[in-house]
Amino acid sequence: MLVTFELILKKNTDNKEFDVDRDRSFEVGVVNIRVHTRHAPEEYFALWKTLFRGKRIAIHSNTAIMIGEARSTDKDDESAPIVGSFYKFLNIDPSQTWFDIARKKKADEDDVSQISIPDYLKPNLTEVPYIFYPKKHRLYFVSKEGGSGHAAPRTIMRMLKRITEDRAVLDRFGKVDVTVVMERAKLEEIYRWKVIKRLELVIERPNPLDYEDEEVMFEYLQGLGAESEQRVWKKARDSRTLQPDAQIKMLAVIASENGKVVASGLDDKLQKISVSSDNFPMMRRGKYSPNTQTLLGALQDLVVKYFM
Template identity: 30%
Template sequence: MMAKEKKLEIGAINITIQPHTPDMYLKLFREVYKLKTPIKVSGDQFAIIASIHKLERGQVEPGPITGDFYRYTAIDPEAPWFDLKTGDFADGSLLDEINIPENLKPNGARFSYIFYPKEHLLFYESYYDSKTFGAMSAERFVRNLLNQPSILGKYGKIDVTHIPSKDKLNDALKMPTKEVIELIITRPNGDTLGKTQKRVMDRMNALNVETYEESYKAVQGRSIDVDINLKTMAKIAASNGKVSIKGKDSNSKPITFSTTEHPLKKKQYFDPNVQDAFSVLIELSSKLKDEIVKWFRS
């Protein structure tokens, strides 16, 4: 009898240090791992980088690294406890009986990751074994993880952008009526960019500009014409910042688009008797890495 197929879904995050080398990215990840700092993801949800090691034991540095992120619920020991039997808050005598070791955390979930230092792209499991790690949560976790005070002092601000869906961005740029287009660009890294994108980065560096914003507003009653230059700038912002578009569809109904609401996700179903989840993660991330780099450089 054939085993029931499992689903694995991954997301991709672009990480940028200025200036940088692949070795610096590896050093950065190893330093934040040693800190073992729990990072708040949302509400009472926290995450931590639990492990880090080479993707292949005998690989030549600087090669990809892998490991696990763990997410869990942090219980506030000072918060009141509710008693389902009495329908009221628990009294002190019951609370005295509660003894949960500080090192144990409930609702744990594990998500594997692979980071490619040369392309500065991180791929993570966004869905596996009925557990999800949403794009916004993953981006927030990685940004806060890499921008801890002690890390900022050594590396400066580290920009983190979840890669959006290329197809959704292209569809948005073809919106029948584009009334407003807003671009926010953080300094990209030139090694994965085409000539036009590298010129943008060089100019931002020359002007000591950390963030660059452009806003386009259409003539009343008309639509913005997206030329090759605007399309290129939108691609840079999509992978290093944010793109927002407001307009109307073919029925003149108002619509909005934001790259933050359309993260890139890649899923694959597999037979657990034939293939394990980690090998699928390697396969998907390697393929997606090449696709993203090609998109950046085109």
């Protein structure tokens, strides 16, 4: 038995999937957060501090998530990055029906009556490292590590939208806009379709600190007293395809980071296709060695490499 175990152990350790010392892969998602009270890094620092201190938990189905940790990388500079972790955990309802896996049937009342879990204890905690840049009002977070998911971009967006609806946040900052940043390459792919039948752009107020085009759009919406605008183009019957010009492409870039992009048509194989920016979040992949670096440290390095 000992020889057999040693052979199995050697076989497994020779397998890279089993090697605990090998580099681990991870993926990073991006969310754009925008306030419209004052466009300054200090305002975003104040927003994150308010959200963290609020300790509000966002629940979707049986999954709960909150801002668990937050600390500035420079306590004397409110524009410095903020790092920390989201806490994601199961929020089970003990009053629901229980299942007895030993007897493969619904648990009886006597067994259920023995269950005693304090309400303040929650199972399956996952810590999701993040880094928030007040200057860029962008949130970068670990979406996956290895083969396990940490938090999908839509999960983070949904959490932020819910906790920014807290009365204390609304009274201080007004409506906070949150957008999952779309993979920019997907726009170029849409433009290469054989036929673009319909293109829809939803543009929410951008933050004019970033780019000149976004500043023009912000001033335009601000002048109208509007918080968002929807634009739709449909292919004419006698046209082969929509042909987005430079103006439309510029608006699409803004919408990809400050709203939504939806398109439908025929791809290069003349197959029907429909895409939404919701389904194509910007993701960047990296690797790190757990023996020499933390996942948070690897996240910081990746963000500097790809986004700064």
